[in-house]
Amino acid sequence: MKSQDFTYAVSRIRMKETKLLSRKDIERLISQNDYQSVLRTLAELDFGGDNNSDADDILLAEQNKLWSLMAELVEDMSVFDIFRFQNDYHNLKVCVKSVYSNTSPDSMFVSGGTIDAKDLYEKVKNRDYKELPELLGDTAAKSFDILLKTGDGQLCDAVIDNASLKAVALFAAQSQDEVIKDYAELYVDSANIKIAVRGSKLNKSYEFFRKSMAASENLNIELLARSAVKGFDEICSYLATTKYKDAVEYIKTSMSAFEKWCDDLLISGMKKQKSEPFTIGPLIAYILAKQNEIKVVRLILIAKLNSLDDAKINERIREMYV
Amino acid sequence: MELGLFLALLGAALATFMAGIGSSIGVGKAGVAAAGVLAEEPSLFSKVLILMLLPATQGIYGLLVAFLILQGVGIIGGGAGEISNLEGLLYLAASLPIAASGLFSAIHQGKCSVAGIHTVAKKPDTMGKSLIIPAMVETYAILALLISILAINGIGSLGL
Numbered sequence: 001m002k003s004q005d006f007t008y009a010v011s012r013i014r015m016k017e018t019k020l021l022s023r024k025d026i027e028r029l030i031s032q033n034d035y036q037s038v039l040r041t042l043a044e045l046d047f048g049g050d051n052n053s054d055a056d057d058i059l060l061a062e063q064n065k066l067w068s069l070m071a072e073l074v075e076d077m078s079v080f081d082i083f084r085f086q087n088d089y090h091n092l093k094v095c096v097k098s099v100y101s102n103t104s105p106d107s108m109f110v111s112g113g114t115i116d117a118k119d120l121y122e123k124v125k126n127r128d129y130k131e132l133p134e135l136l137g138d139t140a141a142k143s144f145d146i147l148l149k150t151g152d153g154q155l156c157d158a159v160i161d162n163a164s165l166k167a168v169a170l171f172a173a174q175s176q177d178e179v180i181k182d183y184a185e186l187y188v189d190s191a192n193i194k195i196a197v198r199g200s201k202l203n204k205s206y207e208f209f210r211k212s213m214a215a216s217e218n219l220n221i222e223l224l225a226r227s228a229v230k231g232f233d234e235i236c237s238y239l240a241t242t243k244y245k246d247a248v249e250y251i252k253t254s255m256s257a258f259e260k261w262c263d264d265l266l267i268s269g270m271k272k273q274k275s276e277p278f279t280i281g282p283l284i285a286y287i288l289a290k291q292n293e294i295k296v297v298r299l300i301l302i303a304k305l306n307s308l309d310d311a312k313i314n315e316r317i318r319e320m321y322v
Numbered sequence: 323m324e325l326g327l328f329l330a331l332l333g334a335a336l337a338t339f340m341a342g343i344g345s346s347i348g349v350g351k352a353g354v355a356a357a358g359v360l361a362e363e364p365s366l367f368s369k370v371l372i373l374m375l376l377p378a379t380q381g382i383y384g385l386l387v388a389f390l391i392l393q394g395v396g397i398i399g400g401g402a403g404e405i406s407n408l409e410g411l412l413y414l415a416a417s418l419p420i421a422a423s424g425l426f427s428a429i430h431q432g433k434c435s436v437a438g439i440h441t442v443a444k445k446p447d448t449m450g451k452s453l454i455i456p457a458m459v460e461t462y463a464i465l466a467l468l469i470s471i472l473a474i475n476g477i478g479s480l481g482l
Binding site: 005007008009010011012014015016017018275277278 | 351354355356357358359361362363433436437439440443444
């Protein structure tokens with residue numbers, strides 16, 4: 001990774017942080033009576049784009065604002081590849097399935113990957129993986145073969161998800177930044193735990209777990225996979241012996257409680273970046289804070305659309321960065 | 323005479339350029355941070371300008387010491403007399419505190435100013451507190467300036 005000076009970028013981020021939604025703003029959104037008043041309040045808070053009439057447009061506008069800001073702030077966007085890879089692998093799933101089923105992929109692509117989604121589609125269609133990054137190319141070939149031979153979309157997804165986790169872990173291993181390593185560690189570990197819990201409910205095989213889980217320093221995936229085959233209680237007993245023992249009670253409650261626990265852990269870990277003036281840390285923390293904010297606003301919008309209780313919304317609200 | 327004068331001049335040069343390098347790095351760093359904040363909030367200009375200029379003082383201290391040396395040996399004001407090798411060396415030694423302390427304190431003060439600018443960006447009300455923290459680093463440049471001035475004045479009264 002090229003060394004860059006982030007002093008200017010961090011200075012602008014410090015100003016941008018003052019405009020992130022605070023806990024008070026979130027409470028104000030929750031206290032609105034209906035979906036339309038939430039949209040109006042979001043417009044007052046300068047959240048979203050020019051057209052604040054639709055939830056998807058607002059959230060997409062915020063995502064686009066985030067990434068165009070980052071493109072202004074750094075010379076080389078490859079420092080954010082840890083986030084961009086996830087979009088590449090999502091697009092790969094879309095490509096492989098579209099080519100297999102001979103359907104149009106356009107509406108399902110996400111922007112913000114390291115490779116243009118349409119280029120990727122052409123390459124998968126022509127089975128021409130030479131110009132793709134090694135891991136992405138190998139995964140494209142492997143997942144397409146699996147789909148052709150077995151027609152099993154879930155297994156194909158599992159292979160691609162696993163490669164996505166490996167790409168994140170590999171990027172973090174090559175990075176010098178603690179904040180990237182911390183993020184990748186929690187990202188990979190929480191994905192492994194989710195695979196174990198969800199897979200055990202569906203009675204998945206040991207091979208499935210091993211194919212889906214990615215190596216991690218904190219979790220022995222061999223043991224986690226064996227526990228997952230035995231059942232949910234075994235997963236909890238294994239996790240109680242690891243760094244994630246505090247997560248067990250949340251996993252027992254529900255997967256969404258566990259996801260909230262992971263998000264809160266990530267955001268609270270990022271808060272130390274508020275006093276870091278020179279490194280990429282505050283930028284990564286801002287990206288995560290913004291994504292967290294988008295997640296929370298989406299949750300409130302969906303809840304209001306479905307007339308959910310304020311108490312139920314509050315249960316799911318994440319800790320905010322500011 | 324020539325070597326003595328050269329050593330004294332070397333002292334004046336060291337005081338100017340080392341403290342000057344420190345200040346330019348420090349102000350440069352703080353300037354980058356100030357530009358970042360102003361890109362988002364131009365109304366903070368006066369506040370960030372003060373913080374940005376804090377590391378500039380070391381360069382001025384270096385200039386002052388160089389000026390005193392040049393005056394001491396008679397290059398400024400005329401009447402450059404006999405400067406023995408020992409006297410030249412003493413002027414060189416007298417320039418070192420501000421040269422070294424100016425270089426390092428300005429760089430570190432610049433970093434501190436960047437952090438201060440970030441604090442002001444988030445909380446403009448904390449301007450006073452944000453100013454005091456990098457100003458602490460200034461203490462060591464002032465101590466060095468004091469010793470350099472006392473030493474230069476002392477050389478003149480040695481009667482060498």
